[in-house]
Amino acid sequence: MKSLLLLLLLVLLLLHESESATDNPIGVNYGTRGNNLPPPSQVVELLKNTNIGKVKLYDANPAILRAFAGTSFDITVGIPNEQIPSLVDQGAALSWMRQNVVTYLPDTRIRGIAVGNEVLAGKNSNQQLAAQLVPAMNSLQSALVTLKLNDLIKITAPQSLATLSTSFPPSSGTFRPDLAQSALVPLLTFLQATNSTFMVNAYPFMAYRSNPRDVSLAYCLFLPNSGVTDPGTQFLYSNMFGAMLDAVISAMKKLRFPDVRIGVSETGWPSLGDPSEAEVSLRNAMLYNRNLVFYISSSPGTPLRPKQQIDTYIFSLYNENLKEGPASERNYGLFRPDGSTVYDVGILKSGSVITPPSPFVSPNPPTPVTIPITPPPPPPPSRPPFATPPSPVTTPTPPSVGAPPAPVTYPSPTPPSVGAPPAPVTYPPPTPPSVGAPPAPVTYPSPMTPSFPKPPPSPVTFPAPMIPPSPVIVYPAPMTPPTPPYSGTPSTPSGGHGAPVWCVAKPNADATSLAAALGFACGEGGADCLAIQPGGACYYPNDVTSHASYAFNSYYQRHGRNYWNCDFRNNAVVAISDPSKQATSTSLLCNQLTKLPPRPCQTSCCLRLRWLQLSSKVSSRILRIFSLYTREVVSRHLSLIL
Known part of the structure; x- marks a missing residue:
């Protein structure tokens, strides 16, 4: 009996190894x-x-x-x-x-x-x-x-x-x-x-x-x-x-x-x-x-x-x-023979540094890659990704092939857009094959390349279009307008599959990197970080991972819920399960984050702010100034009441 159980256990382990x-x-x-x-x-x-x-x-x-x-x-x-x-x-x-x-x-x-x-x-x-x-x-x-x-x-x-x-x-x-x-x-x-x-x-x-x-x-x-x-x-x-x-x-x-x-x-x-x-x-x-x-x-x-x-x-x-x-x-390779990357494709593990072991003479000079990127890849913008959407631009001229990719700075630049859609093409109806017919004589002509005509214009629903995350292109492209300021409302991914998603800090992320990303999110990024200040409703647990998760999610919900809105230099990840319901003592998101409904906009000042946030023609700088001004007015009124 024991030998049978051991054999069964061995089979299960082999199956697990085979599938993992x-x-x-x-x-x-x-x-x-x-x-x-x-x-x-x-x-x-x-x-x-x-x-x-x-x-x-x-x-x-x-x-x-x-x-x-x-x-x-x-x-x-x-x-x-x-x-x-x-x-x-x-x-x-x-x-x-x-x-x-x-x-x-x-x-x-x-x-x-x-x-x-x-x-x-x-x-x-x-x-x-x-x-x-x-x-x-x-x-x-x-x-x-x-x-x-x-x-x-x-x-x-x-x-x-x-x-x-x-x-x-x-x-x-x-x-x-x-x-x-x-x-x-x-x-x-x-x-x-x-x-x-x-x-x-x-x-x-x-x-x-x-x-x-x-x-x-x-x-x-x-x-x-x-x-x-x-x-x-x-x-x-x-x-x-x-x-x-x-x-x-x-x-x-x-x-x-x-x-x-x-x-x-x-x-x-x-x-x-x-x-x-x-x-x-x-x-x-x-x-x-x-x-x-x-x-x-x-x-x-x-x-x-x-x-x-x-x-x-x-x-x-x-x-x-x-x-x-x-x-x-x-020249199809992802890597040069010396081990350096030809370009970053988002397959390096977090923290990996690929450095060539010796000098290498090539028309494409090797450049050590020090930016850890894992899928989904972030697009590199030249200014804060929540800034006012500019006018669309056509696809820029490709950079020189001989030059190595430019280093990605933080925060990353805005991805490029693509030019006008192609003109529609009329396709003749296909002729269905006869499955039951006897096989034709085998002649094996020279290889043919199948023709793929240009697609006619129509709305894209499968899958959602992806913005090119190129570190060498800095031309801006239109972005999704920011959503209302409530940071805790679970959202659906840009692919439109209907499941709620959150943006949280990676549990194994470096504390120093998280602190820097947290500073960006609460500062230039415009995330609502009042709740994680001392005395705030989500100040506890008081650790950088929990605070960063709250700020990252606020930024993610405000600025389009696109995959590049949840990167923070590879310190964040999109979660499909409610982080506030984790059983650990240091839950990634404050419990109140996903349980409270969005506060209704009842005052004229609030309504005006909501309208400004939904408008894609107002700069983020004006939004931030107006938001700070509104908070100051509210604070003064509260101080007078108290």
């Missing part, structure tokens, strides 16, 4: 096509300073797999395309599995195997290789079953979006007729039977580069835009990334695979390119990847699958100088 690291949907592709890359041990130490939870490799490099031993990263081992034919044989597949997987378990958390890359519709695809893909996957799966690892490790095969013949609108997504029945149905059958994920390489950058005239850059970069309505579902899309994934989901549904999970094996934007690559810039790369991290972390899923977590692997970890093609191919 998968909660983080952000991963990165670790390529090695460079002659100046650091050793794997240094790579692992760098990744430990980030919030990345998953790493995808392109081969079974022994040194890399050993370096990840004892870490919490979920590793996906890649199998190069040229090795696929040899793995059709079950004996060879079992031998490969023992040599490249079993050898490193359980110290290295190998949780996935990626068979090939874009085998069905890539630049190196061919009919013979495509015909061997699923048989090789079956042999590898048989090896996992033999080794009793089939529940721990999942097999997939990343594919290009060139497998689609129709990609817009998303509900019309359809796979190419020459691939649908002959290649994709067997692949999806395997993934469904093994409960694996259909991984796709989704690059809005490619769509924009192929058709910049008809594709909106703002739509590709997750910037505010008019969005697009899918006439088939009436869903509104505010970014191309979500539209791409839903096009694949629709295509799978047409082949009668509506429940196969979808993931993103590659996505990214290069930061440097040839002079002819106008769409490539440091600014665009930073905006895309930073907003991608926020989108995946804060609002998982797509309109067609709003509750599904989408595991997404950013391409790539390093700039790789041996890759062929245009200069952009060698």
Whole structure:
């Protein structure tokens, strides 16, 4: 009986271990096509300073797999395309599995195997290789079953979006007729039977580069835009990334695979390119990847699958100088080979400092990153974020690629706005595929890039538009007008999901940093801090964390309840549970904060103040002067009465 209980406990621990690291949907592709890359041990130490939870490799490099031993990263081992034919044989597949997987378990958390890359519709695809893909996957799966690892490790095969013949609108997504029945149905059958994920390489950058005239850059970069309505579902899309994934989901549904999970094996934007690559810039790369991290972390899923977590692997970890093609191919990295960041994408852990170990000669000089940022990323304004909304401006000229990002000062600058929305485009109705028809002859033409037309103007409701949090752009943009001064009323997030939210200090934040942020919130930030003054209703508990939480929440509720209103240089976090109801003696928010209703505005002076606060045309400086004047008048009247 005791042995049975111990076995059950071991199984539960293994299940918990298997699931704990998968909660983080952000991963990165670790390529090695460079002659100046650091050793794997240094790579692992760098990744430990980030919030990345998953790493995808392109081969079974022994040194890399050993370096990840004892870490919490979920590793996906890649199998190069040229090795696929040899793995059709079950004996060879079992031998490969023992040599490249079993050898490193359980110290290295190998949780996935990626068979090939874009085998069905890539630049190196061919009919013979495509015909061997699923048989090789079956042999590898048989090896996992033999080794009793089939529940721990999942097999997939990343594919290009060139497998689609129709990609817009998303509900019309359809796979190419020459691939649908002959290649994709067997692949999806395997993934469904093994409960694996259909991984796709989704690059809005490619769509924009192929058709910049008809594709909106703002739509590709997750910037505010008019969005697009899918006439088939009436869903509104505010970014191309979500539209791409839903096009694949629709295509799978047409082949009668509506429940196969979808993931993103590659996505990214290069930061440097040839002079002819106008769409490539440091600014665009930073905006895309930073907003991608926020989108995946804060609002998982797509309109067609709003509750599904989408595991997404950013391409790539390093700039790789041996890759062929245009200069952009060698500049997708988040980090330079010396370990310095190419730009900040919001994945560094709080307090992390990435410093290059040695001098590095590069057209992009490395700059140590000392600003700890975690999702959601803050936008960097050039003046207090509660200031009077200025007139909209068009997208500014991107900064010089060779220059490093400017340091972010506190308080951070206001994000830029995007220019006028794109003109509407008329889309022809799609032709539905015939699922029951016999498969067409397999011819495998050259890869096609799916077309993503420019979205017509329409209100955006899914997800809420994100302001670009770029530390190198200082042009102001319109902001949400401040709300009434009561700081305790729970609000709903800007995404509009209806749940009350609060802004509170991080429990593990440094006291000195909290004190500085508290001073900003109660001073220049205009938060209502009377209740945490000596004798105030929320003075106790008298500690900097509780006082900072009260001030942060006041500022957050007053100034739009946007994610950048709750950052305070990475010392604050949005809470979805009522902090005043915590059972600890040092509750983060005073109990009266969320229990008292907003005080009604009964006097003409109060009504005038309320009108001024709701007006987006009155400067915050006038509001503060008027507020101080009103308090002085009230204080004088109270002193006369007393």
